[in-house]
Amino acid sequence: MTVLAKYQRLESEGVWRADEEAQRRDIIVSIGEATLTLTDLNEVALTHWSLPAIRRQNPGTRPAVYAPGEDTPETLEIADDEMIDAVEKVLRAVRKQGRHPGRLRNLIYGGLSVLVLVLAVFWLPGALSRYASHIIPEETRDNIGARLAADVERLTGAHCEDPTALAALNRLSQRLFPDATPQVLVLPSALETTQHLPGGTLLVSHKLVEDFETVDVLAGYLLAENLRRRTFDPFERLLKGAGLTAAFGLLTTGDISEDDLRAHAEALIVAEPLELTGDGLAAEFVQSEVKPDAYITAAAPPPQASETLSNASAQIPTSPLLTDSEWIALQQICET
Numbered sequence: 001m002t003v004l005a006k007y008q009r010l011e012s013e014g015v016w017r018a019d020e021e022a023q024r025r026d027i028i029v030s031i032g033e034a035t036l037t038l039t040d041l042n043e044v045a046l047t048h049w050s051l052p053a054i055r056r057q058n059p060g061t062r063p064a065v066y067a068p069g070e071d072t073p074e075t076l077e078i079a080d081d082e083m084i085d086a087v088e089k090v091l092r093a094v095r096k097q098g099r100h101p102g103r104l105r106n107l108i109y110g111g112l113s114v115l116v117l118v119l120a121v122f123w124l125p126g127a128l129s130r131y132a133s134h135i136i137p138e139e140t141r142d143n144i145g146a147r148l149a150a151d152v153e154r155l156t157g158a159h160c161e162d163p164t165a166l167a168a169l170n171r172l173s174q175r176l177f178p179d180a181t182p183q184v185l186v187l188p189s190a191l192e193t194t195q196h197l198p199g200g201t202l203l204v205s206h207k208l209v210e211d212f213e214t215v216d217v218l219a220g221y222l223l224a225e226n227l228r229r230r231t232f233d234p235f236e237r238l239l240k241g242a243g244l245t246a247a248f249g250l251l252t253t254g255d256i257s258e259d260d261l262r263a264h265a266e267a268l269i270v271a272e273p274l275e276l277t278g279d280g281l282a283a284e285f286v287q288s289e290v291k292p293d294a295y296i297t298a299a300a301p302p303p304q305a306s307e308t309l310s311n312a313s314a315q316i317p318t319s320p321l322l323t324d325s326e327w328i329a330l331q332q333i334c335e336t
Helices: 002-007 081-099 103-122 125-135 138-156 163-176 215-231 234-242 244-253 258-268 278-288 293-299 303-313 324-330
Strands: 011-017 025-031 035-039 045-050 064-067 075-078 184-187 194-196 202-205
Touching: 002 081, 011 081, 025 075, 025 081, 045 138, 045 163, 064 081, 075 081, 138 184, 138 234, 138 258, 163 184, 163 215, 163 324, 194 215, 202 215, 215 278, 215 293, 215 324, 234 244, 234 258, 278 303, 293 303
Parallel strands: 184 202
Antiparallel strands: 011 025, 011 075, 025 035, 035 045, 064 075, 194 202
């Protein structure tokens, strides 16, 4: 999108409030490919807003006040005229694209609609879900992933965001995933270990941060969940759970209902992590230079996987993931 490319990396100051009772915070606002990114003054990411979902609460008035969706207590105030104009142009472009999909997308969706109507009786729901997940644009994945994250947080509470702890978490994420660092959200309740969402977000239980003496356990779970993210398409899992109607609706409209997203969020936070092979896990630990011993003890993977990980441990050099002070800070991420 030409308009979006023009304003990527544009930054300005803003004032953010997580809810009506929270204090106003000075932050930095920047426009990304699919999201509006809010970071603190130390450049630690606070939250990401999906561009198609953003709503302005005071049209025509400045400073502008935005929210990440309808009926949400979270707000962002921007006084910078250049940034306001940029955000408005980007939002108009995003919504215009959503209302008027390109000719190719129209042809694809129209052709698929006819095909599905003719052949639906012969297609298994799993096959349709796989097909739909493979053709959905990345922008749609990111948007649905952001909406799903919001539904998860309605069940678990907002993700933990102590600033000092977030800096340590970002350092750990960059250490484990230097080439493509995913967003990691630590949740304060409900989730037992880890899960992942469309768009690449990793969800982590507060227990993995608070209940262990070493960061190696958390690192191991993050490596495992990131491998699941690459191995098992989270969008396909969403569509399989939502059923044939949801997959068909996604193919014809490019969207999925809020009811289906809420149901998937409820199922996701109680679901068991998908099983991985020992060889795949071992390769992750070796490549990232993380000893798997603490993870084996905490996660208790199947015997064959445990044996493979144990054998790999001998060839992995000891390399600190965080300093003691950083790990202590990270363990307090949910205390504010």
